[in-house]
Amino acid sequence: MFAAITLALLAPAVADLPRSRAEQTDYTETSRLDDVNRFFSDLQQHSDFVRVGSFGKSREGRDLPFVVLADPPVAHPRDARATGKPVVLVMANIHAGEVEGKEAVQHLARRVVAGDLKPLLGSLVLLIAPVYNVDGNEKIDVMNRTAQNGPVAGVGVRENADGLDLNRDFMKLDSPEARALVGLFDRWDPLLIVDLHTTNGSYHGYHLTYSIPLNPATDPRLAVQHRETLIPALARTMSDRHKFRTYYYGNFSGANPRPLAADGLSWQAFSPAPRVGTNYFGLRNRFSILSEAYSYMTFRRRVEVTEAFVEEIWKYVAANAAEMTEVARRADADAVRRGRTGPPVKIGAAHRPKALSAPVDILVGEVKAVRNPRSGRDMTAMVEDKFVPLRVPDFGAFEATRTVDAARMYLFPPGGTGKAAADNLRQHGVVVEELTAALTADVETVVVEGITRGEKPSQGHREVRLAGQTRAGRATFPAGTVVVRTAQPLGTLAAYLLDPESDDGLTTWNVFDPDLAVGRAHPVARLRGDVRLAAKVVGGP
Structure with missing residues (x-):
């Protein structure tokens, strides 16, 4: 009886929690900036652990929204440092046509405030930049990314208002958005950054693919921790707890394998260049993970797999915070030592893909055409659990073909x-x-x-x-x-x-x-x- 009364008392509060635009529209639509701001403003009214604000302005003058989830409440980097807890930043919508991350972080924040993820606040300070490319997000149209499997009411565009790809701006910092985001890194110094995306390429059989820092100048200790410890643990939990198939992000060389034959094909990672956020964060001696939900899954499923992936990343950091913090600390210390007494780090003047030690089985997925009732165009839809393994070389790393000592x-x-x-x-x-x-x-x-x-x-x-x-x-x-x-x-x-x-x-x-x-x-x-x-x-x- 007591349990029943308790649940009855809690039910109205849970029912009053905000819902994302995706949830409200049965995943036919994605959130505009006002929807996201309203969601987090409403969520803040349910918890003292939520702080909302802006970390800068876009080219068109929109605020770049920023959310902090922490117990005790944190509104300033010095307060976060005082807790002794690692800071984890999740950023979504850097490409505003790739929208499931924007919805997933809303759902995750709600679970942290009033659900099963609330215990994480005992171990972590969570930062969320839910709509990084705010100007691109407001250009939602049914004719953007028409081959993507939803949302059928349309998505935003890849570039910012100046036509810049914000995920190629981490070195030159041409955009006000990139300058603001890098300023946020400087102030908050997150131990790990998660960058949420959607694929736009090969037909594979994974629900989500991921990447880690790929530049060979990344601190070796950090690189080993990513590849040998962090990522294998995440892959296991995604499979065991959530039944999602995952692997390293890449694309087949050349066309998609049709007919199914491995001759001349390989799996290729994308780039070691630090202009790309995941690689850039590695050169800052911090952990970083690129998340790529499979664009041919339904919008609902892409939100689900992204939400599960971020959940497992948070749980991993909470459980391994001391080890990860020490790796980052030693990477910082080694950078100082190398600059004083050497040996110097080697800076890449040219790079080429490097194959892993043995070929791997890459899952080749089956797709079909599905008509979008809003645009009249065919979308490409994953046929769930229809895939076959194809053994090919995996060029999942890079090596410098020419270097210069710093x-x-x-x-x-x-x-x-x-x-x-x-x-x-x-x-x-x-x-x-x-x-x-x-x-x-x-x-x-x-x-x-x-x-x-x-x-x-x-x-x-x-x-x-x-x-x-x-x-x-x-x-x-x-x-x-x-x-x-x-x-x-x-x-x-x-x-x-x-x-x-x-x-x-x-x-x-x-x-x-x-x-x-x-x-x-x-x-x-x-x-x-x-x-x-x-x-x-x-x-x-």
Whole structure:
């Protein structure tokens, strides 16, 4: 009788909890920004553990929503640090046509506030950026991503208001959204970041695929923890507890395997470039996971599998917080040590896919056409449990074909392109200094012998690749010269951004273009020796 009375008393409160737009429309629609803001505002009225706000503005001036779930309540990074609990950030809707993450984080937050996931607040501080690409989200239309299996009422667009792919903007930081998000990383320092997406490619037999940091410059300890411990544990729980099939994100080389034959086919991971968020976070010495729900499942099922995946990630971090925190701490400490005494980290100047040690069975899925009653177009629908294994090489990693040793310090003039470079570095949270007295030292410079620019614009740029000759010599740098030491936790990221030969640095993204000419030295000099200098920190992140 007591249990019955208790349930009766709780029922109205549970019934009053907000529901996502997907739930309200039987998964025919996805949430607009106002729906998401209303959901979390309503949820906050049910719990003191919810804090809502904005971490920045979009190009069109919309607030970028931000939610903190914590017990005791947390509204500021210093309060989160005071709890001693690791911070986990889940971001959704970076591509606003890939919408199930946006719905899943609403459902998960409700479970944390008033359901089965509430115990997680004893171990974690949970951050949620539910609609990162807010401008793209408001362009919902039935003619966007028409091959995707719902929601039938339409989705947003991939790019932000400037036509930029926000998941290619983590190095150059062209967009106000990326600058705001990186600022959030600097302030809150999440131990793990989860980035929620939808596939857009091969017909496979998995409900969800995932990726981890793929750049070879990622701290080795962090890379091993991802591949040998974290991901295998998640794959097991997704199968055992939720009955979902998962594997590493990739696509078949060439066309989808029709007819079914392995000849010449392989499974290919996407990119090691740190312009992509998952790889970028790894260079910050933090854990990161890319989640890709299979776009040919129904919208409802994509929300379900994404929700289950994030749930298991949270549970894993809660159970392994001490070990993961120590791995990140040692990665930070090693970055400082390498910048001071070496050996230096190797920055990739070029990369190629690397096959795993043995071929693997990749599940090839069956699909069918289903008419969308709103658009009149055919959607592609997964035929559940119709798949066959195909044994192929798995190029699930990358290796550098050419590297350059990171310098102990990078020096460059403070004006013009140097100011733009320094501003970018500070936005990333890299410590930037300037000489307070002239310095004479042995340095390396790269003398440009050839400049190759991309034939077509990419993300508003024509990417630059340099051919050059490294020359050593003694040089004098006047007071005011910008100095960036790699003996700092973000030293690997700083070197990747600044080194003239980096394959995804500021040179790639045209920051130094006005100073580049054949026969001329690149403006950024490398200092490798143990040199004492007089300098002061400039500005802040």
